[in-house]
Amino acid sequence: MTLTAPLTTPLAAIGRPVLAMLAYIGRIALFAVSVVSHLFRPPFYPREFLTALMQIGWFSLPVVGLTAVFTGGALALQIYSGGARFNAEAAVPSIVAIGMVRELGPVLGGLMVAARVASSIAAEIGTMKVTEQIDALVTLSTNPLKYLALPRVLAATLAVPVLVATGDAIGIAGGWLVGVHRLGFNPATYLQNTYDFLQSWDVVSGLWKGAAFGFIVALMGCYHGMNSGRGAQGVGAATKAAVVGASVLILATNYLLTEVFFTS
Amino acid sequence: MIELSAVHKSFGPNRVLRGVDLTVPKGESMVIIGGSGTGKSVLLKCILGLVTPDAGMISLDGQDVTRADRDAFLARFGMLFQGGALFDSLRVWENVAFRLLRGSLKRPKAEAREIAIEKLRRVGLKPETADLFPAELSGGMQKRVGLARAIAASPEIIFFDEPTTGLDPIMSGVINDLIREIVTEMGATAMTITHDMSSVRAIADKVAMLHDGLIRWTGPVAEMDAASDPYLQQFIHGRADGPIASVR
Numbered sequence: 358m359t360l361t362a363p364l365t366t367p368l369a370a371i372g373r374p375v376l377a378m379l380a381y382i383g384r385i386a387l388f389a390v391s392v393v394s395h396l397f398r399p400p401f402y403p404r405e406f407l408t409a410l411m412q413i414g415w416f417s418l419p420v421v422g423l424t425a426v427f428t429g430g431a432l433a434l435q436i437y438s439g440g441a442r443f444n445a446e447a448a449v450p451s452i453v454a455i456g457m458v459r460e461l462g463p464v465l466g467g468l469m470v471a472a473r474v475a476s477s478i479a480a481e482i483g484t485m486k487v488t489e490q491i492d493a494l495v496t497l498s499t500n501p502l503k504y505l506a507l508p509r510v511l512a513a514t515l516a517v518p519v520l521v522a523t524g525d526a527i528g529i530a531g532g533w534l535v536g537v538h539r540l541g542f543n544p545a546t547y548l549q550n551t552y553d554f555l556q557s558w559d560v561v562s563g564l565w566k567g568a569a570f571g572f573i574v575a576l577m578g579c580y581h582g583m584n585s586g587r588g589a590q591g592v593g594a595a596t597k598a599a600v601v602g603a604s605v606l607i608l609a610t611n612y613l614l615t616e617v618f619f620t621s
Numbered sequence: 622m623i624e625l626s627a628v629h630k631s632f633g634p635n636r637v638l639r640g641v642d643l644t645v646p647k648g649e650s651m652v653i654i655g656g657s658g659t660g661k662s663v664l665l666k667c668i669l670g671l672v673t674p675d676a677g678m679i680s681l682d683g684q685d686v687t688r689a690d691r692d693a694f695l696a697r698f699g700m701l702f703q704g705g706a707l708f709d710s711l712r713v714w715e716n717v718a719f720r721l722l723r724g725s726l727k728r729p730k731a732e733a734r735e736i737a738i739e740k741l742r743r744v745g746l747k748p749e750t751a752d753l754f755p756a757e758l759s760g761g762m763q764k765r766v767g768l769a770r771a772i773a774a775s776p777e778i779i780f781f782d783e784p785t786t787g788l789d790p791i792m793s794g795v796i797n798d799l800i801r802e803i804v805t806e807m808g809a810t811a812m813t814i815t816h817d818m819s820s821v822r823a824i825a826d827k828v829a830m831l832h833d834g835l836i837r838w839t840g841p842v843a844e845m846d847a848a849s850d851p852y853l854q855q856f857i858h859g860r861a862d863g864p865i866a867s868v869r
């Protein structure tokens with residue numbers, strides 16, 4: 358024991374967080390399976406679903422739109438100045454469009470929704486847990502996964518692709534504004550260029566990403582809320598964990614999906 | 622009939638229940654007394670399956686509660702939580718009628734609302750409160766809404782966790798009478814947690830005292846005063862000196 362300890366200690370120091378992370382991912386996967394399984398078993402709660410759709414979809418539009426317009430604008434400036442090094446300024450419209458719909462629209466949209474929605478779901482459900490409202494739901498013969506988690510997860514999975522599509526359009530418009538007013542592009546040519554080079558799979562792959570990110574955001578909010586510790590501190594920690602976890606998972610999933618979608 | 626035998630529950634190093642044995646006969650009103658933090662709420666949550674005991678057996682009418690069909694089992698219960706546990710996104714009447722608005726007991730909305738308003742009246746709340754949100758009510762009013770929700774679907778077994786804490790003496794009297802009424806009129810089985818000795822005398826058929834994770838004393842309320850147990854005597858007379866340490 359004592360002889361091998363100096364050798365195994367560093368390994369254990371690496372192994373422990375890795376094991377903890379795998380266990381964490383496993384717990385979330387199990388949670389996801391049990392939430393989704395309620396999709397096929399009545400009773401259903403359409404009112405909760407519609408409320409969640411409003412909260413997650415409609416009220417996230419401003420923040421997603423603002424993110425997209427500034428990103429599209431900045432992207433146009435960057436591509437123009439970078440492209441100038443090899444006389445490729447004309448590529449601005451197509452690269453802005455491809456960059457927005459494939460990558461920046463879904464990822465930044467997903468991250469903004471993570472900040473806004475994962476936090477509010479975790480705080481709301483965490484507070485319900487701390488104030489015994491989750492226990493009360495159970496005693497009133499209502500499954501908290503079915504009543505609280507499923508409507509939010511479903512709403513986010515459906516709403517975020519729509520948000521991403523809106524963000525794509527606004528981002529391209531941001532690029533267009535900067536392209537036309539700051540970089541001297543012809544308005545009609547810019548749009549024609551965007552349209553010509555964009556393929557439908559570019560857009561559709563981004564929407565699939567959006568659906569995956571929406572699922573992740575709501576799932577992480579619900580998971581951490583339902584496993585919140587006691588008191589205000591517990592809710593605070595749950596909220597933070599939900600946002601951090603959702604953001605990291607979004608970026609990791611984005612890489613995996615990009616591999617799957619674009620390397621074959 | 623609810624039977625607990627050798628129920629244990631720890632939270633980490635905190636050994637809360639250390640072998641609780643208790644029998645609550647059908648149609649009787651059992652009151653649980655004991656100091657704060659002795660595990661009274663945890664005990665009720667164990668019976669409902671909200672907290673899983675580490676060891677021991679809990680049965681309802683002879684059937685192990687962990688084997689029972691959860692929905693059918695819970696449909697027989699009503700529970701008032703210590704903090705009220707009202708859903709703050711729903712109006713008062715929607716809280717009270719929660720069971721009647723969804724699931725197997727679903728009724729038309731107007732009828733559910735009427736029942737809710739009637740239950741609110743029984744706990745001393747005016748019909749105007751029905752359309753408020755829980756956050757707009759005082760603590761004592763929230764408690765009474767929680768009580769109305771617990772009795773809304775006329776359950777066979779009702780748990781009340783500190784029903785009169787935070788209420789004025791008159792309202793406490795109203796709630797005590799109501800609980801007594803529910804047991805005698807509806808034939809319900811009740812378990813009530815309280816610190817209030819006047820409630821104990823008003824509500825209880827039987828009393829059980831929880832101390833150090835065990836049932837220290839249990840018996841009919843009439844025998845409580847004559848019992849020789851020093852822990853029980855210290856508790857019911859509220860003495861600072863005695864076997865129960867005042868620093869916990």
Ligand SMILES: Nc1ncnc2c1ncn2[C@@H]1O[C@H](COP(=O)(O)OP(=O)(O)O)[C@@H](O)[C@H]1O
Pocket residue numbers: 632635637655656657658659660661662663664
């Ligand atoms: N979910 C929980 N996690 C950790 N400890 C808990 C939990 N619920 C209760 N406890 C602890 O169990 C003990 C008994 O709590 P409780 O049953 O609420 O007491 P009371 O008799 O006042 O109702 C307390 O020490 C409390 O801190």
Ligand SMILES: [Mg+2]
Pocket residue numbers: 661662663703782
């Ligand atoms: Mg308690």
